[in-house]
Amino acid sequence: RFSATPRGPEDAILGITLAYNADQSPHKVNLGVGAYRDDAGLPFVLTPVRIAEKRLAQDEHHMEYLPVIGNRTFCDKAVALAYGQHSGLDMGCVARMQTLSGTGALRMAGELMTRFLSVRNGQAPVVLLPRPSWANHAAIFRDAGCRVGGYRYYDEDTKGLDFEGCLRDLEEAEEGSVVLLHACAHNPTGVDFGESEWGRVSEVVREKGMVALFDMAYQGFTSGDLDVDAEGVRRFVREGHRVILAQSFSKNFGLYGQRVGCLSVVGDSVEEKEAVESQLKIIARPMYSNPPIVGVRLVEEILKDEKLEIMWREEMKGMAERIQGMRKMLREGLEGVGSRLDWGHVEKQNGMFCYSGLTAQQVDRLRREFSVYLTANGRISMAGVTTGNVGYLADAMHRVTK
Numbered sequence: 001r002f003s004a005t006p007r008g009p010e011d012a013i014l015g016i017t018l019a020y021n022a023d024q025s026p027h028k029v030n031l032g033v034g035a036y037r038d039d040a041g042l043p044f045v046l047t048p049v050r051i052a053e054k055r056l057a058q059d060e061h062h063m064e065y066l067p068v069i070g071n072r073t074f075c076d077k078a079v080a081l082a083y084g085q086h087s088g089l090d091m092g093c094v095a096r097m098q099t100l101s102g103t104g105a106l107r108m109a110g111e112l113m114t115r116f117l118s119v120r121n122g123q124a125p126v127v128l129l130p131r132p133s134w135a136n137h138a139a140i141f142r143d144a145g146c147r148v149g150g151y152r153y154y155d156e157d158t159k160g161l162d163f164e165g166c167l168r169d170l171e172e173a174e175e176g177s178v179v180l181l182h183a184c185a186h187n188p189t190g191v192d193f194g195e196s197e198w199g200r201v202s203e204v205v206r207e208k209g210m211v212a213l214f215d216m217a218y219q220g221f222t223s224g225d226l227d228v229d230a231e232g233v234r235r236f237v238r239e240g241h242r243v244i245l246a247q248s249f250s251k252n253f254g255l256y257g258q259r260v261g262c263l264s265v266v267g268d269s270v271e272e273k274e275a276v277e278s279q280l281k282i283i284a285r286p287m288y289s290n291p292p293i294v295g296v297r298l299v300e301e302i303l304k305d306e307k308l309e310i311m312w313r314e315e316m317k318g319m320a321e322r323i324q325g326m327r328k329m330l331r332e333g334l335e336g337v338g339s340r341l342d343w344g345h346v347e348k349q350n351g352m353f354c355y356s357g358l359t360a361q362q363v364d365r366l367r368r369e370f371s372v373y374l375t376a377n378g379r380i381s382m383a384g385v386t387t388g389n390v391g392y393l394a395d396a397m398h399r400v401t402k
């Protein structure tokens with residue numbers, strides 16, 4: 001019956017790991033997927049997560065279904081982390097739902113928008129993505145029934161922000177468009193808005209009657225401080241935007257496979273909040289019915305216990321600092337092996353990724369000649385760089401770029 005089914009391609013990012021796993025070289029390095037590794041190159045489970053897990057194991061009655069909307073305490077803690085304790089927001093007007101991590105939150109937002117966002121001409125809402133953006137974004141919003149567009153963001157020449165282009169594209173966008181903004185640690189470029197840029201974007205979004213949809217998958221990874229990294233979102237809220245926010249706790253709690261996330265939608269009234277939550281439940285029910293129970297309980301346990309929370313914030317900062325240290329070592333390493341190119345951006349960019357500027361051809365050589373694996377767009381997951389492999393990596397990068 002399915003004999004005519006065409007075989008589809010692997011996910012461009014997750015497919016890298018498959019190729020890496022098949023490689024026999026003892027020097028092989030996986031810089032594909034954005035998942036944190038410690039300095040030994042191993043996955044890292046945070047200490048407070050381990051402690052919370054042990055506590056959870058004592059609880060004998062935790063296999064029941066959650067409500068469709070999810071674990072309320074978790075959702076309250078999640079939104080407090082993003083918006084801050086003193087946001088001035090009337091939390092009674094903020095709809096929120098536990099989601100299947102960041103991806104699930106974005107998809108639920110897309111589904112909600114195609115059904116209920118008031119748009120003119122009866123057309124599907126248009127979601128504008130930064131160019132480039134996380135590869136999955138376009139597919140998520142397309143499959144949710146949105147139209148997908150883009151705005152200029154990254155400047156290849158300066159390896160920084162194309163802010164002129166960004167503003168021009170937003171100014172010329174369709175009235176009422178939804179603008180997707182990476183809250184911090186932009187994936188894949190590592191280039192974020194600064195304070196003044198956030199201010200201008202906020203103005204343009206208001207002037208054009210647009211909706212800001214924040215994707216916050218790396219809170220903590222730009223500065224090491226969760227509050228500092230939330231400043232873009234918080235500013236929009238302070239300036240009166242009714243934002244939509246997709247939070248992922250995959251990276252900052254290291255809970256990747258647990259699928260821990262939260263969608264929140266800032267509204268004007270309690271009635272609006274309740275209506276939005278009722279519709280989110282109606283969307284989730286025929287898709288997956290109830291969200292998973294364990295990951296959110298771990299986060300809840302940590303955020304309910306001051307000691308664990310402090311420990312978590314410290315280890316989170318430690319991850320960000322290790323990555324920052326690797327950026328410095330990689331840049332110095334490249335200079336040390338005699339590269340004459342400017343690698344300043346390796347150190348300047350934020351978060352988990354370095355948008356190296358390596359061409360698809362150079363990436364291909366890295367893979368074939370050095371067993372160094374990264375995506376064809378030249379994105380390096382800095383989380384895979386360690387004191388043990390940074391020298392090898394710098395040398396390999398120099399050889400393919402000289």
Ligand code: PLP
Pocket residue numbers: 034100101102103104134182187215217247248249250256261
């Ligand atoms: N948004 C961005 C920009 C990401 O890089 C990711 C990937 O981790 C996600 C969202 C969602 O990830 P998850 O579904 O694991 O939370």
Ligand code: TYF
Pocket residue numbers: 011013014032033034035134136187
């Ligand atoms: O960009 C990344 O590497 C992370 C992880 O389909 C990821 O966001 C990549 C692809 C994917 C899901 C997660």
